[in-house]
Amino acid sequence: MAAHENAHGVLDRGRKVTTDRETEPARAHGVNDAERRPVDTPSFEAASDYRRVRLDLIPLRRRDKMPADKRWQERSYDQGEVLERARRDGLNLGVRLPADVVVVDVDPRNFPAGRDSLAELADAFGLPLASAPHVLTGNQSHPGHHFYFRKPAGAVLLDSVEGFEGVEFKSLGRQVVAPGSVHPTGGLYRWAPDSPPLHDMPDLPARLVEAARRPDRPKKQAAGAGELTPEQLAKTLEQLDPCDFGEKQHDRWRDLMMACHFATNGEGRQEFIDWCMGDGDYRGQEWKVGRRWDSLHADRDEAVTTATLQMFLQEVGGGIAPPDAAEDFDVWDEVEPIETRARRRFLNVNDLKALPPPRWLVPGLLVEDSVAAIYGAPESGKSFLALDIAMAVAGGVDWHGRRVTDGGVLYVAAEGASGLGKRVRAWEIDRGIDVGKFPLWLDHGEINLAAERDGGVRAFVSDVVEELGPLRLVVIDTLNQTAAGADENSAKDMGRYIASMKRIRDETGATVVVVHHSGKDPGKGMRGSSSLLGAMDTTVEVIRDKEMRAITVTVHKQKDAEREPPMRFNLERVDLPGEPDWNGRPPSSLVLRPTVMVDAASDFGGEATANGLTALACELGAAGGTVKASELLDAATKRLGMSKSSAQRAVADKIPEGRIDAVRASWDGRHFWLWCERVGKHSTAPKVVHVEAAS
Structure with missing residues (x-):
């Protein structure tokens, strides 16, 4: 029989149909059981699939479904070390499930006689089995199935739904065996040949989520509730x-x-x-x-x-x-240790080429799965910038014309939490968007990320993962207020702070941004130990102008891309509903509105788009050679989120009058010369922008 590859790039050697009653439901869903020969050595060719979708692999016992380590739910695993350990010791691998993923675990042995619970469940709730990534379990005599789906992170499910015996739901706090592992009966867990790729997980139908949703547990007052692990x-x-x-x-x-x-x-x-x-x-x-x-x-x-x-x-x-006394310590329990230390895993050129490229969270500004700092002097507007970014990511709204990667956001407001509500309301009014359903959460409890003995970081991260699930962005505002007693000039103290930031990043999958202060000499960058700068993937400086009406945002460090020219924003007042103050003025707050937005860098797979003002002019005038200034202003307000007055100032600053002073700009891989001219001799005559191809 000819071999072919499934969507995960794994060769399947052909299939034969069995006559076991337990396999009939599988065949009803387009699955024939593969030829099974006893095996003893796990195979993990498709292990990288899990990291691409932020799923952690954990070590299991040899030829077993049980985790090899105690407290595996809470441990932080290095995925390269896990894979090396499994290969070295012949261990199985498990998939640690987060809050937004559910695996439908099918065991036909528990189906009632003459019934197919899986088919009945699919019919009752519209469960899209054909589009779900699908693993065939390795049970030699009674093969089962794992189907992967997405679900709302906040929905906690029961393990089963009454009336559908033999079908279980596994999610946060549970694990399933990864394909390539060996079943105790000698069979191999493997991807079904027709399985879609893992990153194409469909959503669990909303009706099924509600049917399986776990009722709120009563608050138990009796002593001893939950005292045993x-x-x-x-x-x-x-x-x-x-x-x-x-x-x-x-x-x-x-x-x-x-x-x-x-x-x-x-x-x-x-x-x-x-x-x-x-x-x-x-x-x-x-x-x-x-x-x-x-x-x-x-x-x-x-x-x-x-x-x-x-x-x-x-x-x-x-x-x-x-x-177990060992539960108080974050140790690595070895199973049948062969060596006193794990071997270092080296990447060859092919491994290096296969690494997924970094991706933008906010094009030109923040990278996914990174640690970054936004810093500036007191009242420079750095928190306005951090919140503006957080709202855009939570709402999936373009950040001043730049397409963000949307997702959940946690804002740790250790400084000035009381003022955030006004800023959020002002942002909502300015954008005309109802933010009520944005997946954005605020935390204003005490946390010390630089404490010597954990300082509650482990409990904090555990609560975040359990309550909020995977996140896209965590903002910590500010470093000073979350590092009580630490010396910012101490490499040791800041080393602990950096380790805590990376722990939050690794456990949540989020980009972690800390808001920090600049030093007494602004030209020397962030305040404190140079280890902070060295550890950051990105640093962003915010400087407020003398009139306090605008800020300049400058990326000083961008580890994996070229740095952009500075960006400038106006701080503009937005009136809020409510009683006026003693002076008769309504309550208000400030919002950011761009004046000149430069093109975002395009190093990360072409995700960033040419959306600066000059690029917009090139786009509009490329076909006919000119564009009316009024049309450019209108497009800037609609597509770049600029106010009309800001757009007028930007055109005046960025596009000179007269061909002799023309400015060079780029759009869509082409280069152009831009300049303005008035249509008529009068000083109030309307302007047009000339767009001429550059050689």
């Missing part, structure tokens, strides 16, 4: 014989389940299911046990608490297992 529960249950809680002792089993649910605040689901499978009465009924566990999320009866678990333990002379 899932790992503690697993060790604790080892002291109990599941056969003593079989079907004939259903009431004892139910009370134990409720006690375990209470003790872990619902997080010990998989550990309880695994323990139940030690009793033959429950074997093969994982789905039913999970459904019973899920039903407790809406149960407000607190009569069964951790005390019930302790009672059962006392009957056998046991007790609650102590927490």
Whole structure:
């Protein structure tokens, strides 16, 4: 049989149809089971697919589905080291799922006799299976399926929907086995030949999201709620014989389940299911046990608490297992260590060419997945700039003519949080956009990113990931207010601050921007240790003019692209609804409006567009050789977000009168000479802009 590649570039060696009842539902969805031969060595040719969509790979045990490390949900993994470790020790790999991805895990063994739960689910909710990236699990006798979908990051789902036995939903806090791993039965997890690429995940239908949405858990007031970790529960249950809680002792089993649910605040689901499978009465009924566990999320009866678990333990002379001391430390647990250290992984030229290019978050200004600083003197307008960028990214709105990559934004307002509300309202009025549904969140709690002993950074990052999911941008305003007690001139203290910024970047997938102050000598750049400048991918300086009506924004460092010429913005007043002040003036705030916007750099795959004022003139006049100044002003206000007065000043500043002083400009890869002339001899005669091709 001829081999061919699927969308992930993985060779498939052909397929044969089996007659197992469990494979019939798969064939109904266009999937024939592949020929299966026992294998022992994992294969991870498609591992890079996951990094391209910001999914983390984690090490699993050899020929197993279980994570190799404790507290794997919270660890920060270097993906190169994970892959090297798996290759060296023959480990499987898992995919750690974020809040906005859900895997539909199909186990046909749990389908009711004569039914196809997957087909029924697809029909009931319009589940687009054909367009979902699809992994065939490696179970030799009962093959299953993993289908990848996107979902709203804030929607927390139950693990299953009643009536569709054999279908589970796995998302934040869970992991699934990556293709290339070896199943305990000897089969290989692999991409289905007709699977779309991983980055083309479709959305989980909204009706299914609502049907599977987990009810809000009641706020438990009883002492002990959530006091055990899932790992503690697993060790604790080892002291109990599941056969003593079989079907004939259903009431004892139910009370134990409720006690375990209470003790872990619902997080010990998989550990309880695994323990139940030690009793033959429950074997093969994982789905039913999970459904019973899920039903407790809406149960407000607190009569069964951790005390019930302790009672059962006392009957056998046991007790609650102590927490693992290692959980207090961020260590790397090796499985069957072969070497005392991991080998360094070197990239060859082909690996280097295969690396995905960097992409703009805001063209010409900020790069995705980077750390950056916006700095300036007090009251320079640096926070106005940071918030202006944050609003554009959150709303998917062009940033003064530049197409941003949109997504969730967190603004850590450690300084001046009370004034942000007025600025947001002014931005909303100025843009004419309802910002009520923007995925933008504000945090104004205390955080110390330069503390010696974590300073709450780990808990902060964990809360952000759990509550908000993946983000595009995190703004920290300011460095001084989030580095209490630190010496800004100390490389050691600032090294800890930089490490915290990078941790936030790595865990959230966001570009992390810190707002900082310039030094006493503005010509020397940012205040503090030179290690700050060295660590930043981008630095942006904001200078306010003497009249306090405009700012100049200058990119001083851009690690992966050429720096742009400075950009200039007016700070213009916007009146807000509300009672006037004592002087009879309405409440107001300031917004940024561009005067002259230069072309954005185009190093990153052509994403940036020629959208400066001169480029706009070239575009409008390229066909006929001239463009009316009035038409250029109108286009500048509509396409570049400029006010009419700002556009008039920009034309006067940027495009000279007379052919002898013509300015050279570029658009669409071509070069032009630009100059203005009046149509008529009178000083008030209208102007036209001449656009002449340059050799």
